[in-house]
Amino acid sequence: MSSKSLLSFVIYGFFLLSPCNSLKDNADEETRAYFHTLKINSLPSTEVCKESSKALNEGSSSLKLVHRFGPCNPHRTSTAPASSFNEILRRDKLRVDSIIQARRSMNLTSSVEHMKSSVPFYGLSRITASDYIVNVGIGTPKKEMPLIFDTGSGLIWTQCKPCKACYPKVPVFDPTKSASFKGLPCSSKLCQSIRKGCSSPKCTYLTAYVDNSSSTGTLATETISFSHLKYDFKNILIGCSDQVSGESHGQSGIMGLNRSPISFASQTANIYDKLFSYCIPSTPGATGHLTFGGKVPNDVRFSPVSKTAPSSDYDIKMTGISVGGRKPLIDASAFKIASTIDSGAVLTRLPPKAYSALRSVFREMMKGYPLLDQDDFLDTCYDFSNYSTVAIPSISVFFEGGVEMDIDVSGIMLQVPGSKVYCLAFAELDDEVSIFGNFQQKTYTVVFDGAKERIGFAPGGCD
Template sequence: MDGPMPSKSLISSVIYGFLLLSLCNSLKDNAVDGKRAYFHTLKINSLPSPDVCKESSKALNEGSSSLKLVHKFGPCNPHRTSTAPASSFTEILRRDKLRVDSIIQARRSMTLTNSAEHVKSSVPFYSLPVPPNDYIVNVEIGTPKKEVPLIFDTGSDLIWTQCKPCKVCYPKVPVFDPTKSTSFKGLPCSSELCQLYGQGCSSSKCTYKTAYVDNSSSTGIYATETISFNHLRYDFKNILIGCSDQVSGDSDGQSGIMGLNRSPLSFSSQTANIYNNLFSYCIPSNPESTGHLTFGGKVSNDVKFSPISKTSPSSDYDIKMTGISVGGRRLLIDASAFKIASTIDSGTVLTRLPPKAYSTLRSLFREMMKGFPLSHPDIFLDTCYDFSNYSTVAIPSVSVFFEAGVEIDIDVSGIMFQYPGSKVYCLAFAELDDEVSIFGNFQQKTYTVVFDGVKERIGFAPGGCN
């Protein structure tokens, strides 16, 4: 063909012009090398978002019970003690890496030592994944009811909160006083539950200690207590909880943890007969909005399910990842890269992929973003760009595929991670030096994620928060 070749900047301008003129802000079609590709429009802004809470418009379905899911540093958290400083960004990533490392260590430990005695001894005292640091729910404990904010975590078992008299407790957040609750009953050392889960005795009461690999911990006694949701008439009686008089580690806006894994101690397991062992959640697209944590209810036809792996640790939620696409192109990744099921985790932030899968994803993403120079902030994320000269940028879509035909087209808010206070954005995926993959909460945003314990499956549906 005669004539000069068009410049990259001209090509980029044409692409952006097309994207900005489109009435649809979701998927954008464009031709790349004769193949169909998809792009999202990413709005670039270094200014903090307005500190105003936006309530989800998602209504509860019949037969369900729901809690608002809010970001601990966001304006929707009534117990917020501070807003997140920009310096917390590196701390979030550091803790996220610790959590991932601890999940891998736990899986290896369960694989190497799978005896019944190990499983029993690991329940009351073992190195759990680092507590998540993002989203909380407010529940009511005791009679009369006392509201406490709890981190929700599909990687933890016990539901626990700090209690008076407190030797060491988190400051500026509610502390439950069991002496003022008529429904509180400390678990006797002679009880069957204490024989199963207790670590020791103190004043004839069954004790526990939950330790995390970042050296944080919760120590106290087991008890049965009434748990309530503030909009329900129904109370959950005789729920086994941890009443902690000594906690250590970071806290800002939460009093404890609501464990939701598959172990018998978790809140979801203890209420399984009420809600048919079904719960779901939706993580909002930004800290200024609310999501939900819902127990029971009808499953929408929009939800697509993948079976829970039969070879995974008994307390984990693992399903088999089968592939990834970028900009509409399915990555050529050998099936052996996904031979171990992927953990669906509410507490891990960034999705981790095995080396072969991540390098292939990174290469194609960089190819589609080659009009922008790479930036190199002092963090472990390796595909970052400085968008200081742009108000909007077209970024390729990313989809993740799971067994049984489940496809998750990741929301635009879950593709790139913004370095706070700047216009530097990084691909929100990371390499894991292992064959395990972890599907993090950043990529789960705006989806309804359904955990069906009866049929042993996990489902996904878009538009879960609104």
């Protein structure tokens, strides 16, 4: 298989991979402790939506989280042909590149300061690569709009009528039919606080991303609602976009959740105290959740947000990685810069020293299986065609504060669809930066506690 073909198939397999089944009957003590003994199955159906069996946090406000290409998304416009995954990989790389650029820029100002210019611009040029969607009610009466949830951006925006250019086949919000929509004039205090030098009649914005996609429109205040709540969130700052560029596969806009003052988490701080969490499901055919407020589960372990992080980002210090129970295989010296915990980046990227050590030990523990020729990107792949069960080593990631996160089995290897080829789901980043991607976060409850400036993890948040 060529390098290019393998890459395409592996990315496609990311969206179809199901959690493998543990078989412990014949496993010895060490295997049970430090290995996942996996049954090699054919790919499951991706056309049946599986609702999570996990109960939601009592007293919280939760939204169902779905994959935009999966059967649980009622607005999906594509079942993700292979060509889409090459594009997703490209966007994932662009997102990673933009994170690196932000980290290298030590004079980076806050998101609000970026808006204070004579040019109607907002954004850190970070592409929204995430493929997980929540349905949010906007307006009075409310209209359900599918929005990508994104911890890497701040502004909440959706496409609006009349459209100069809008995404086809997905909902469009009509502000003229909402009794609560209030467009911001340039003269308003709110606009002046975020748009220095605004001189046009309307308070306009431009959100641009590194993949050349963008959203252009006007800023407004509007009512946001969740379908199962009795109360609404009034006077929330949003972007009403009449012109978008790029592609949509089931989303109408973005729900920004970063640390900036204009994110939904910050605007509802009086209700939820900047506390929210999410759980990304193990497969695109299952549901997860995005939850605001509620009680913090007892089993959540927290790590402090880095003091050196860009003011809008969620960064914590990675202190080590273990493979197959070898602790610590990689120590804190390999991670000179705090790691971004990102909902939008797909794969976890590691500095060269850390990735080399991870790959070396993983290969050593997998030496009984045939290693395929190296691929340019995912370079540790195995052909399991002659096996009904295999044992793969566990991987744990450590963060400052004594936090140990055992990666769920669904986040360790990627399966090539239509085959029995599996690849290690980590990649090298030619930089000192590390990024903890959403593939390794699967099935965990990831808690963002903005008031206490900490991020926590708890296993078993969703299926």
